[in-house]
Structures are given as C-alpha cells and as structure tokens.
Amino acid sequence: MTHRAPSLDSTALAADTALVEHWLDASWMEKGLSDHSLSNYRRDLLQLAQWLLAQRHYGLLGCHRGDLYDYLADRQRQGMSPRSVARQLSALRGFYRWLLREGRISEDPTLRVERPKLGRPLPKTLTEADVEALLAAPDTATPLGLRDRAMLEVLYAAGLRVSELVGLTLTQVSLRQGLVRIVGKGNKERLVPLGEEALAWLERYLREGRALLLGSSPSEQVFPGRAGAVMTRQTFWHRLRQLAMQAGVHKPLSPHTLRHAFATHLLNHGADLRVVQLLLGHSDLSTTQIYTHVAQQRLRQLHAAHHPRAGNPRPKTGSDKQHTDGEP
Numbered sequence: 001m002t003h004r005a006p007s008l009d010s011t012a013l014a015a016d017t018a019l020v021e022h023w024l025d026a027s028w029m030e031k032g033l034s035d036h037s038l039s040n041y042r043r044d045l046l047q048l049a050q051w052l053l054a055q056r057h058y059g060l061l062g063c064h065r066g067d068l069y070d071y072l073a074d075r076q077r078q079g080m081s082p083r084s085v086a087r088q089l090s091a092l093r094g095f096y097r098w099l100l101r102e103g104r105i106s107e108d109p110t111l112r113v114e115r116p117k118l119g120r121p122l123p124k125t126l127t128e129a130d131v132e133a134l135l136a137a138p139d140t141a142t143p144l145g146l147r148d149r150a151m152l153e154v155l156y157a158a159g160l161r162v163s164e165l166v167g168l169t170l171t172q173v174s175l176r177q178g179l180v181r182i183v184g185k186g187n188k189e190r191l192v193p194l195g196e197e198a199l200a201w202l203e204r205y206l207r208e209g210r211a212l213l214l215g216s217s218p219s220e221q222v223f224p225g226r227a228g229a230v231m232t233r234q235t236f237w238h239r240l241r242q243l244a245m246q247a248g249v250h251k252p253l254s255p256h257t258l259r260h261a262f263a264t265h266l267l268n269h270g271a272d273l274r275v276v277q278l279l280l281g282h283s284d285l286s287t288t289q290i291y292t293h294v295a296q297q298r299l300r301q302l303h304a305a306h307h308p309r310a311g312n313p314r315p316k317t318g319s320d321k322q323h324t325d326g327e328p
Contacts, residue, residue, distance in 0.1 A: 016049040016059045023098050044091040061099070065109045068092065072113075086115045125260040130249050131156060134258075137247040146209035148239060150201045151223050152258065154180070157198035159262035159280050166231040168222040175203055192279055 023045075024038050049060050051071050056062070072085055080088075093110045100108050126134070135152050139145035155165050164182050172181045178194050194202065202222075210224075217228030225231035244253055263280060 133247040143209035150205035153198035
C-alpha cells in the first residue's frame with residue numbers, strides 16, 4: 001500500500017495550528033482565559049489561517065496589513081456582523097502582539113487596522129398597535145385585572161422605569177393635577193403628566209379595585225403585591241409576559257419595553273428631544289438621542305410609503321432626457 005505525502009497546504013495548516021495552540025497555552029497561563037474564550041480565539045485564528053492559505057498561499061506568519069483588510073471585508077460580505085468582526089480582530093491583535101514579543105515576526109499586521117463601527121444597540125420597542133393590544137389584555141372585571149390595566153397605562157403614559165412604577169406611593173400621585181412625582185436615579189425628582197386615558201384607569205382602579213386587593217392590609221403602595229407588600233420587579237415582569245401572551249404580542253420583551261415605546265412614540269409624533277429627556281429623567285441628552293434612531297426608522301418607512309419621489313422614479317420627459325446628456 002502506498003501512502004500519499006501530505007500536501008503543502010495541510011502541512012502549512014498543521015504548522016499554523018500548532019502555533020495557535022502555543023499562543024492559547026500562553027494566554028491561558030497569563031490571563032486565565034475560560035475554555036469558551038479559548039475556543040472562540042482558536043476558531044477565529046484558524047479561519048484566518050485557512051483564508052490565507054486559500055487566497056494568498058502562505059500562513060499566519062506571512063500575514064500583512066493588506067491581507068487583514070481584505071480578509072475582514074470578505075467576512076463582512078459573507079454576512080458576519082460588525083460586532084463579530086470586531087471580536088475576531090481582537091483575537092488577531094492578541095495573537096500578533098504575542099508573535100512580535102516572541103520575535104517570530106518583525107511587524108504587527110494588526111497595527112492601524114481599525115475596528116468596525118458598532119454603533120449603539122437600538123432599544124427593542126413595540127408598535128402602537130402592539131401597545132394597544134397589551135393594554136387591552138387584562139381582565140378589568142377583576143380587581144387584579146384593574147390593577148394590571150392601570151399599571152400598564154401609567155407605565156406607558158409616563159415612561160417610568162419598572163422600579164419607579166412598583167415603588168410608586170399614594171403621596172406621589174396627584175389625580176387633580178394629573179401628575180406623578182417620580183424620584184429617579186440619583187434621587188433626582190421629576191414631575192410627569194398622565195394622559196386622560198391613564199388617569200381614567202388609575203382613578204377607576206383606586207376607586208374600585210385597590211381596596212379589594214389589599215383587604216385589611218394597610219399599604220402606601222399604589223400598586224401593591226401580595227398582602228400589601230411592595231411588588232417586586234420580578235413579579236411585574238412575570239405579569240407582563242403573561243399579558244403579552246394573552247395579547248398575542250410575541251416580540252422580545254424586557255422590563256423597559258413600554259418605556260422604550262413611550263419615548264419612541266413621542267418622537268414619532270413630533271415631540272422635542274429635550275422634552276422626552278425631561279420626561280424620562282435622563283441627565284444627559286445623549287442617553288435620549290438613541291431613541292431618535294428608532295424614530296428615524298419609522299420616518300424612513302413613512303417617507304418610502306408616501307413621498308412621491310421615494311419609490312419608483314417618475315418617467316423621464318423629453319426635457320429630462322436633454323438634461324441627462326449634458327450637465328446635471
């Protein structure tokens with residue numbers, strides 16, 4: 001039986017694999033990296049090694065800065081997210097800095113290779129129809145349903161944090177003025193108006209439902225939990241998920257979902273950014289500006305649907321054609 005000699009590529013890949021393992025061992029001893037991190041780094045480096053052998057016919061030690069630009073651009077064209085590309089570049093930087101310290105290369109190819117711009121993650125939000133379905137989900141024929149409806153209405157109308165909602169006391173609510181006084185992060189106080197709908201449901205709940213929920217247990221909480229105790233964030237989150245299922249809202253939810261919806265819908269309807277900042281209790285306007293990106297998505301959709309120049313271009317007239325032959 002004859003044995004086929006290993007190919008040049010397989011030999012080079014085996015050498016690169018051994019080099020990567022050596023670096024992973026050194027990184028584990030130096031930084032105590034987890035098995036998960038080591039596995040990710042191994043995969044990231046071997047993917048580059050395979051690409052270099054296929055596209056450049058040399059291995060990791062021969063990599064140049066231009067190779068990395070081409071490789072990372074290729075990864076993004078194949079659908080890799082900017083965040084994954086940034087993570088992969090981080091692994092490559094660590095590897096090539098180690099090679100430089102070890103004297104295996106004379107220049108680090110990752111120098112001056114910039115991370116892709118990640119942007120800030122957009123908060124997940126609900127459409128106005130989603131919110132209406134969620135608000136209508138509680139059974140308001142029961143005291144518990146009345147409480148849940150009033151909680152959701154106040155949360156959405158005032159853009160409260162969940163901790164602010166469950167901690168709301170009777171002294172913080174003015175039904176006559178239609179305001180709630182919130183003590184937010186850093187003990188900063190703000191007054192937030194309630195809309196007519198939220199105010200009507202809150203008044204009905206306080207009149208018809210709250211006393212039945214409390215029984216003989218005294219409490220200052222507007223929305224008490226069991227036996228008059230302060231409701232926990234976890235309890236509210238559990239109720240929110242149950243109500244979302246009843247409403248047929250299957251989008252990802254978080255305790256901040258209705259707060260995000262409050263901010264986004266205000267901006268969609270033309271509210272000033274600084275007004276939204278005050279209502280949310282953000283000390284820094286840049287924290288509020290993230291919501292403009294969500295609102296702009298909606299604006300682009302409206303523009304594409306309704307603007308006469310947003311869809312198919314209008315047919316060119318004879319005069320248009322004359323202009324295309326000359327200067328624009």
